[in-house]
Amino acid sequence: MQAVTFTGHGGTDVIEYAEVRDPTVGPEDVLIDVKAGALNHLDVWTRRGLPGLDLKMPHIPGSDGAGVVVETGDRVTRFGEGDRVALSAGVSCGECEFCRDGQAPLCVNYHVIGEHVPGIHAEYAAINQDNLVSVPTGVDWTTAASSTLVFQTAWRMLIDRADISPGESVLVLGASGGVGHAALQIADYAGAEVFATGSSEDKLQYAEAHGADHVVNYEDENFADWIRTETGKRGVDVVVDYIGAGTWRDSIKSLAKGGRLVTCGGTAGPSPQTDIPRIFWNQLSILGSTMATPGQVDDVMALVWDGTFEPAIRAELPMSQTAEAHDYLEGREGFGKVVVRPDSELE
Structure with missing residues (x-):
């Protein structure tokens, strides 16, 4: 073969x-x-x-x-x-x-x-x-x-590990990527206010059409500064960051007090610098996640098969x-x- x-x-x-x-x-x-x-x-x-x-x-x-x-x-x-x-x-x-x-x-x-x-x-x-x-x-x-891979990964990240609730705010970095575009739809489905980053107008338009309430071109504007402005300096409850070294410090900076950063990888580098004082002072949680349990796979794929997720x-x-x-x-x-x-x- x-x-x-x-x-x-x-x-x-x-x-x-x-x-x-x-x-x-x-x-x-x-x-x-x-x-x-x-x-x-x-x-x-x-x-x-x-x-x-x-x-x-x-x-x-x-x-x-x-x-x-x-x-x-x-x-x-x-x-x-x-x-x-x-x-x-x-x-x-x-x-x-x-x-x-x-x-x-x-x-x-x-x-x-x-x-x-x-x-x-x-x-x-x-x-x-x-x-x-x-x-x-x-x-x-x-x-x-x-x-299967991206939707089960994003589902476990947001629904299980980050345990998002309706009305919370979620920032999805790289919303045009595989995990990113799945997380975008899942966060919207869960009733979150969704913020998303992308590198072109086409990507941002797609993000808006698939669940993003607010979008920014990270090539033109620092996304952490944008989040602070958009949220009145509060920050978001959850950041989805699978990019890693290039975004890590700004992801932590984007979180509200008590916020959660959830990650499943580091496509731009696995060993970022981090801001330990901000983590302990704001009582932030860093959550790792990989793939999903069989039951979680069944749950999210049922929503793909019926067209809820695309x-x-x-x-x-x-x-x-x-x-x-x-x-x-x-x-x-x-x-x-x-x-x-x-x-x-x-x-």
């Missing part, structure tokens, strides 16, 4: 669309005829080589994708041939104290399909049944393939052009997700 691969870490020149061995279907695995996949910044970091990441090469990336079941292992009970499914990429052991407590993302052996083990950006993929969700008839493959798509490309798809992400072009389809699906 054909698959997106890389045999070493580096720039986009390491990406190939090549012939690889067909996947082996284990007893609890489902073989998927992949109809579409989608990229996340996680794919960029995996390609570059995250610190401590030890991959078996060649590596097939991809933590988002969807398709049709064509074969099932002997112990599969949840799916049958012909079912429509999408990947939910977080893998937990199911046995440690955190898994037993219903907090799978805290699992001591937690890992992510596409990051630590082979992913789904291929013509076929063998995935454990526990890492699949059903896709209703009528949901298009673009939506199915591009939704994944934005900035581009759709053949998998053979995945290097170009990485360029879209690294260049911050467009709004939302980049979808890739097996070349055989486009013939």
